Amino acid sequence: MSHVVIIGGGPGGYESAHVAAQLGAEVTMVDTDGPGGSAVLTDCVPSKTLIATSELMTEVRDAAELGVSFEDSEGETATSVKVDLARINARVKRLAADQSTDIERRLVRDGVRIVRGRGRLDGPDRVVATLPDGSEETIEAGAILVATGAAPRTLPSAQPDGERILTWEQVYDLDEVPEKLVVVGSGVTGAEFASAYLALGIDVTLVSSRDRVLPGEDADASLVLEEVLKRRGMNVLSESRMESVTRSGDTVTVTLTDGRAVEASHCILALGSIPNTSDLGLEENGVICKDGGFVNVDRVSRTSARGVYAAGDCTGVLMLASVAAMQGRIAMWHYLGDAVTPLDLKKVSSNVFTAPEIATVGWSQQAVDAGEIDAQVVMLPLSGNARAKMQGVRDGFVKLFCRPGTGIVVGGVVVGPRASELIHPVSLAVAESLTADQLAGAFTVYPSMSGSIAEAARRLHRV
Structure with a gap:
């Protein structure tokens, strides 16, 4: 029986584990954060749960046009809807944890062994897992899949403190509604959070270094979104590059390269992602990395090292959970000799969860x-x-x-x-x-x- 060792428990990891187990392999997953990875615990599931609440707020705001009005206990027309951010975030984290538990249950049902720890390559057919108590376990492998994901990018001049200067993974610890929020970065992550918090009734300023929001998306679509965001009250600063983000007490100041300064109570940094590939023993074992540490793979998820595959955000291919999952499945289909169709990015559908x-x-x-x-x-x-x-x-x-x-x-x-x-x-x-x-x-x-x-x-x- 072939033994597959998977480093990382995100969509690329757990989907490949299911396929490998289905095809009769012995499977061990080495994971640090919990099954589901950042997609389930700190990224896709939490952010889309938050957005689901913001969508409801949008529908409530527009209800009057459809003939629906809200009254208080005295029969007077209600003028506002209150947001309890602590309750929203508690629900977000609960749903994320529940989803991770469900994934782990399915993996165990399929016979996948889960090792809590940080894995690294020790040759093309061996993984060493450093366990929480500091001890190590060596696991022999017929094939290795690296699916370690990516983390929010920060800058020396814009360091998160987890309280008022935040990455998108830290926003779910907020208990109080920000008085004024600045989102730095107008890519998918920045646009989604800016749109969601705007719908929750928060004063939002979006700092975009490009001439339009979502510069990587369809131009007509971006223009529609930007027009809607501005109409709903968002302050969009186009062609404005962030120089630094600093905090003094309860005030956060975002300084732009042209000398302007934007003050707020909170700031979310949406500056892109960096791959979690350092200290994994990749290049020492023949795995070529490129573009700042992303693992170089072909269309069947092979790396440059024989028997070593990679999937998900650590490859920098399209940073989508659906692509990570497909890369992982393809890797196992290829290694275990099943029918496989190489990844075709022209057939990938994607979505920006703005409003x-x-x-x-x-x-x-x-x-x-x-x-x-x-x-x-x-x-x-x-x-x-x-x-x-x-x-x-x-x-x-x-x-x-x-x-x-x-x-x-x-x-x-x-x-x-x-x-x-x-x-x-x-x-x-x-x-x-x-x-x-x-x-x-x-x-x-x-x-x-x-x-x-x-x-x-x-x-x-x-x-």
Whole structure:
């Protein structure tokens, strides 16, 4: 029986463990934080739980337009909704812990041995685990999977203190609602937290070094989001680079490179991620790392060292839980001789959990504009959708890309409520090389938001 040793318990680790066990391997997972890793304990699950509460606040705020009003005990119209951040964060941490427990239970059911400790390579077929009491355990391996994730990036001039200057992993210890919050960084993480806390009624300033929020996303989508955030009261400082973040008592000062200073009660640093690959014995054992420590892998998750695979954020490939999980599965399918399809990033769907959400899959508008692919494009606003009108939705759109001639759908963007759910039919079309006519030919419910996807596909029909 082959023995697989997995270092790290995040999506890349625990999903690979399930596959390896299913295929008959003996599996040992060496993990420090708990099954689920940062995705479950400090990142995806906690942040999206917080965002779920903020979505409810958004719906409450817009309820009057749908004919719903709130009254106090005296029959007077209520003028505000109170947020109990301590209760919100207690629920966030409880759900994250419960999810980690569920993952551990499933791993144990599959026969996976879990070792609490920090693992490192001691040759291409051996892992040494340093246990909590300082002792070490040596584990022989037929194959090793490194899935150690990444951590929030900080700067010497902007050091978190866990109280008022925070990384995104530290926000769940807040008990009181910030009076004023500055979010530094307008990528996915920064935009999501800025949008969520704005919806919770907090005064938010977003510091963006680029000319628009979410510079890596579809430009039309970014513009819609930025317009909505500004309309709801967010102060967006575009083309403004942070110089330093300092604290004096209860006041945090974010100083910009042009000399301006923004004062607030709290600051969230969303400056990107660095891989957790130091002191793992990787390069000493032939594993090539690149770009600041990310593990170099091919499309079947192999590293440069024979028998050593890697998956997830530590590879820097697309830093998504879904990609980490697929990399881990692919690694085990490959090592254990099962059928395997190499990772295809053009079939990966992703979502930004702002309000509105932004979901994408396949080729992008930027690639079309740059001439990387020839595609026809249709963009259909949600404002004309009957269900959107019923729900008071005015912002958002559906955009589809298809190849001229064949009509095969090669990409799409959805901006709107629950875009993360609406992108799925487009993802299926991209994954299975369906044509716009085939996508349009599938029945949709009337009225429904998904009807706009079929309508956009119909507009791509060519006689």
